[in-house]
Every structure is written in C-alpha cells, then in structure tokens.
Amino acid sequence: MRYNRALLLLVLGSLPILRAGAALTAVALPDPGVPGFHFPESEATILTWVNDLGSGSPGAAAASDNITRHGWGLWTALTLETAQVDNGERLRVFETWYTPQEIDPQPGPTGQSVPARSINISAARHRAPLGNFVQFEHGLDPRDRDLLAQPSGSETVFGYVKFDPTAAAHVAAQQLLSTVSLNKLLMGGAQGIPAFPSTALTLKSAFQIISSRKLVDGRYYRLNVWSGPPATPQAWAPYQWPGVVWIDVKGGGSGSGQIDTLASTDGGSRTDQTTYPVSSMINHRISAMEALQFNRSQPGSDIEPGDYAVLVAMHVAGREIARWTWQTFWWSPTPDDPQAPSSEATAAARPAQLQGAPRNYAMSIGYDMTTPGQPNTGGQNAGAAYFTYNPYLEARFGVANLPDSMPGNDPSGRPSANNVGVNCNCMSCHVRANYNPNNLATAPRYAGARYTDMNDPQFAGTLQVDFLWSLPEIAQ
Ligand code: HEC
Incomplete structure (x- = not known):
C-alpha cells in the first residue's frame, strides 16, 4: 500500500501537465516574478521590517512598503492559474492545495496505535467542497458553542481552510489532526505541537x-x-x-x-x-x-x-516568522481606493504582475499585534493596536464572540475596548490557539486586538497548536 502510493506520487510528479480527469496535484507556491518579493523570506528580515515599522524609526516607511509587497507577492503567487483543470476550468494555485479533511485520520483497525496518516492523492480529487466555517458555527470547546454563530437571516459565506503542500506534509508527518497524537504530546509534557516549516502557508477562503x-x-x-x-x-x-x-x-x-x-x-x-x-x-x-x-x-x-x-474573501497566514505573517483579501468594487482596514496606499502597491480578477481585491495586513511591538514572551498589552480583519469574516463579531478581549488602544493610540470584529487583529486571536481536551475553564479563547504572551499562564494544561485554530477544531 505504502509502496504503491509512493510510486503513484512519483508518476504524478513527473507529469508535466495534468489534463481533466487526471488526479489533481497540490503545487508549491510559484515565484510570481514580483520584484523584491522572496518566499520564504528569512525570519530575521521580516522581524526587522516589523521592528522598524513599530519603532517609527526612519526605516518605518520602507518597512511598511516591504510588508505590503510581501503580502501582495503572496496573493499574486497563490492566485496564479495552473495548467490543471477541473470541471473544464483552470485551477488557481490555492485551489490545488489540501483541505484538512484530505489529511484526515484513517483510524487504525485496532484503535490502539496512532492512526496512519496520508494525504489524499486519489484520482478522485476535485475542487474542495464549500462548507461552513467552524469560526462561525462553534468554538473550540462547549463554552464557545454558538459563540461565533452567523446572525440569522444574513447571507452566508461558505468555503474551506487549505494547507500548502509543505504544511500538509507536516500535518501528516506529525499526525496533527489526530487527537491520539495531540494527547500524547500533551501528556508527554510538550508545550506545543512541533512547529511548522517556514514554507508553511495556510488559508481560509470564503465564497x-x-x-x-x-x-x-x-x-x-x-x-x-x-x-x-x-x-x-x-x-x-x-x-x-x-x-x-x-x-x-x-x-x-x-x-x-x-x-x-x-x-x-x-x-x-x-x-x-x-x-x-x-x-x-x-x-x-x-x-x-x-x-x-x-x-x-x-x-x-x-x-x-x-x-x-x-470568492469574496481570503485569509492567508505564513510560518516565515514564529508568530506567522497575516494578510487578508476581499473583493472590492473600488480596488484602487479600498475602504479601511485597507487603504489607497496599500492598493497603489499592487504589483504589475497581479492581473485580472485577483487585482480587484483589497488587502489588510498585520505582522504584529501592537505598535511598538512586544516580544513573543514577556511583553505587555501596551501601545497602539493594529486592526487587521476581513469584512466578510470578522466584521460580524460582537462582544459576546470575543470573550478574552482586553481593553487597550486603537491604532491611533486612543483608549479602545478592542472587543468587536472591526477591532480585531489576526495574530491576537490566533496566538491563543490551543488544544484543550480537558475543557479547562482557564484556556485561552477568542479575542479582539490585544497582546498575548506566548508563555501566558492561561496556556497551562493545554497544548499550543502553532497558531492554527483549525487543528484542534478538526482533529478527531
Ligand atoms: C476571533 C478569532 C479570530 C480572528 C480575529 C481571526 N481568526 Fe483566523 N481563524 C479563527 C478560527 C476559529 C479558525 C478555524 C477555522 C474555521 O473558522 O473554520 C481560523 C482559521 C484561519 C485560517 C486557517 C488556518 C488555521 O488557523 O486553522 C487562517 C489562514 C486564518 N484563520 C487567518 C486569519 C487572518 C489572516 C485573520 C485576520 C485578518 C484572522 N484569521 C483572524 C479565528 C480567528
């Protein structure tokens, strides 16, 4: 079985073009040819941008340009069309990636050992099915059920979470969607799951x-x-x-x-x-x-x-830095001058390589929780918050949806409760992601923009999941 699968992978990998009907292959992020864009960028380089931006140093403007270019570079690359076809239409790069369901556990016959994990490479692979978002349906544990529910009567968006091939391989190799393996890590005393490689990209798209x-x-x-x-x-x-x-x-x-x-x-x-x-x-x-x-x-x-x-919205996160890079995109009728939390300056930085429909999307980007920035551990909820959110995904959240919010300052430094969706910051909510099988009441939950220490005592008794909320929510 294993041998056959490896052989199949080998054969698939050697096919230059896959025609309709052939198995779809998840492709690595291509180089979109955007000048100055590198992927993966070194952690030191990105952290320097983040620090320069947050410190308001003379390098702040250049740092902002670099971060914006990086976000657009990712978007340009992952929306490029591939040669692969499904239902008569070409697939874009992100459409070839894996949903967590495709790397789901295959429970072993005995139920004793950690189930064997594989990535679906079957010929039956198609565009991923569009489903409900956990984020809207229910939270991580029973306390949060219905917390992020859709207001009734509203038009609903559907979509999926996806992992690029290297992130998917990590999930498969470390069996991160198996509660058996997550429990073993927790019981073995691990603070968190093994970190994803710097090439890991994850996304959440809404249609x-x-x-x-x-x-x-x-x-x-x-x-x-x-x-x-x-x-x-x-x-x-x-x-x-x-x-x-x-x-x-x-x-x-x-x-x-x-x-x-x-x-x-x-x-x-x-x-x-x-x-x-x-x-x-x-x-x-x-x-x-x-x-x-x-x-x-x-x-x-x-x-x-x-x-x-x-496609109305897409979130993209990359593991190039320990706290991940966060950028989000939504369709805009005014892509040259989009509304906050994007801006005309962000739109003006779209690279020439970004063409066609993907050029009509606005971007909001935030590579830190606060400015000036706080260290990964030992910092405090001080300074001004960055608001980074997607209108179609987070804007709907009210106070009840974000129970672990903490008052702070808005981006201009004025006191602000920072407890609703339009006061969210991607990193602030994702840094809190944890696996909490014992339903500890102290475990971190969803929050608006704020600082969270990666060694916060609230994590005690939980397993940190390298910022990916979908892992504990989907693990079985
Ligand atoms: C209030 C909490 C919260 C905020 C704010 C938030 N997310 Fe998420 N995010 C989640 C949850 C919960 C999931 C789990 C999947 C789902 O909802 O179906 C998720 C899933 C994701 C995923 C899929 C991979 C994963 O983490 O499991 C990406 C990528 C992502 N979010 C990016 C972003 C970006 C970019 C932003 C900011 C623009 C953002 N998120 C803001 C809670 C949040």
Whole structure:
C-alpha cells in the first residue's frame, strides 16, 4: 500500500501537465516574478521590517512598503492559474492545495496505535467542497458553542481552510489532526505541537454562491459590499452594510466604483454603474458533484450545476516568522481606493504582475499585534493596536464572540475596548490557539486586538497548536 502510493506520487510528479480527469496535484507556491518579493523570506528580515515599522524609526516607511509587497507577492503567487483543470476550468494555485479533511485520520483497525496518516492523492480529487466555517458555527470547546454563530437571516459565506503542500506534509508527518497524537504530546509534557516549516502557508477562503434561483432578471446577483467600519465599533455583518453591487452572470455592467445604497431586493435600484461582471471576481462554475455535495450538507439550498461560486474573501497566514505573517483579501468594487482596514496606499502597491480578477481585491495586513511591538514572551498589552480583519469574516463579531478581549488602544493610540470584529487583529486571536481536551475553564479563547504572551499562564494544561485554530477544531 505504502509502496504503491509512493510510486503513484512519483508518476504524478513527473507529469508535466495534468489534463481533466487526471488526479489533481497540490503545487508549491510559484515565484510570481514580483520584484523584491522572496518566499520564504528569512525570519530575521521580516522581524526587522516589523521592528522598524513599530519603532517609527526612519526605516518605518520602507518597512511598511516591504510588508505590503510581501503580502501582495503572496496573493499574486497563490492566485496564479495552473495548467490543471477541473470541471473544464483552470485551477488557481490555492485551489490545488489540501483541505484538512484530505489529511484526515484513517483510524487504525485496532484503535490502539496512532492512526496512519496520508494525504489524499486519489484520482478522485476535485475542487474542495464549500462548507461552513467552524469560526462561525462553534468554538473550540462547549463554552464557545454558538459563540461565533452567523446572525440569522444574513447571507452566508461558505468555503474551506487549505494547507500548502509543505504544511500538509507536516500535518501528516506529525499526525496533527489526530487527537491520539495531540494527547500524547500533551501528556508527554510538550508545550506545543512541533512547529511548522517556514514554507508553511495556510488559508481560509470564503465564497458566495450565486444560486441561479436568487438572480434578478435571470442574471443579476445582489452582493453586499463593504463600505468601511461603522462609526461606533460594533458587530457589522454583511447584511448590515449600507450598500450592494449587482454581479451580472452574463458579463455585463460598467461598474467602476459605484455602489447601490438603495439596495432594493427586486433589482429596481440597480443601474449599469452599480453592476459588475462576474469575471471581475475570482469565480468558478459549480460542478454537478459540488452541487450534490453542497445540497446534501446544506439542506434547502438547492444550488445547481453551472451556478457560480465567487470568492469574496481570503485569509492567508505564513510560518516565515514564529508568530506567522497575516494578510487578508476581499473583493472590492473600488480596488484602487479600498475602504479601511485597507487603504489607497496599500492598493497603489499592487504589483504589475497581479492581473485580472485577483487585482480587484483589497488587502489588510498585520505582522504584529501592537505598535511598538512586544516580544513573543514577556511583553505587555501596551501601545497602539493594529486592526487587521476581513469584512466578510470578522466584521460580524460582537462582544459576546470575543470573550478574552482586553481593553487597550486603537491604532491611533486612543483608549479602545478592542472587543468587536472591526477591532480585531489576526495574530491576537490566533496566538491563543490551543488544544484543550480537558475543557479547562482557564484556556485561552477568542479575542479582539490585544497582546498575548506566548508563555501566558492561561496556556497551562493545554497544548499550543502553532497558531492554527483549525487543528484542534478538526482533529478527531
Ligand atoms: C476571533 C478569532 C479570530 C480572528 C480575529 C481571526 N481568526 Fe483566523 N481563524 C479563527 C478560527 C476559529 C479558525 C478555524 C477555522 C474555521 O473558522 O473554520 C481560523 C482559521 C484561519 C485560517 C486557517 C488556518 C488555521 O488557523 O486553522 C487562517 C489562514 C486564518 N484563520 C487567518 C486569519 C487572518 C489572516 C485573520 C485576520 C485578518 C484572522 N484569521 C483572524 C479565528 C480567528
């Protein structure tokens, strides 16, 4: 069995182009040819950028440019099209990567030993199924169940978490999705799981499914679009945003920045200027298999083969530094001048190599929790916070969703509760990720922007999972 699998991998690896029907192969992050972008960048280099930015030194502006370039370089590379085809459409790099479900445990026959782990390389591999997010559904333990629930009635996003081939190989080799192996680490006295390699990348993508039955005039889909954070920090879910645009599945629309603030549900307020072609978004057609899987997992959704899935948001994290790099992207009708937490300056730094639909996404990036920066251990919740979040993913969170928040300062240094989604920082929530099989009440939970010490006493009795919340949530 093992031998055959190795042989298959060898054969697959030697095929230059995979045609439709062939097994899909997860590809390593390609070099997008963006000048000045290197991956993996050395930890020392990235930490120097972070320190220069946080210290406000003369190097701060250059540091900001370097961090922004790095984020765009990652985005350019992982949205590049590969030669691989599924359902008649080319796959982008990230679409070839592995979901945690593809590296799930194969429980051994005895149930005694740690289950053998493998990565799915079967010929039946397709685009990953779109599912619910744990982050919205329930938390890590029973205390957090329903904590990050979707407000009812809101249009839901679906998607998946993915691991690049090197991150997936690490998960497989260390059996990080097996509670048996996580328990062994914990009982053996480990503080955390073995660290991922510097090449590890993980992502979380969110799609809106444009069900043909929800179209106005058989072609226009009403999409909530971000028009910036609310004046008073509060839960700010897509259905609360003041504007929409119309996505035309037939490719029409001259939209170049306008949004429809009347947002009539029947399309009465739609104009050509508030209409955008579906090709302006990263999209794919739902395959027969995808429709079947989706309708089975989301009863009542009745999506059909040929419907579009459009990418509204994507989170990307990389293990180049111990606390990971964090960048997030969302589709914007004004990609040249996007709303906070992105900016015109961030958009202006998009590299020339970023072309087509991926160029229409805004980026928010934060490689630290606070400025000035605090050390990984022994620091304090001081200085100004960086707010880094995705409108389609975190903005909906209210106070109840972020129980371990801690008051601090906003990015301009004014006192701020930092306890809602629009006051989030990726690193601040992910640094707290832990495996807590004994349901210790003291274990770290979700939080808004704040500092957390990697040796915080709250971790006692838990296993730190190298910042990846999905591991303890999916491990079985
Ligand atoms: C309040 C907590 C919280 C915040 C803030 C947050 N995340 Fe997450 N994130 C999660 C949880 C929980 C998961 C587990 C997967 C899921 O939700 O389905 C996750 C999953 C992920 C994953 C998949 C890999 C993993 O960690 O398991 C990535 C990548 C990611 N988040 C990036 C980001 C980025 C980038 C930001 C900031 C823009 C961010 N996250 C903000 C809680 C958070």
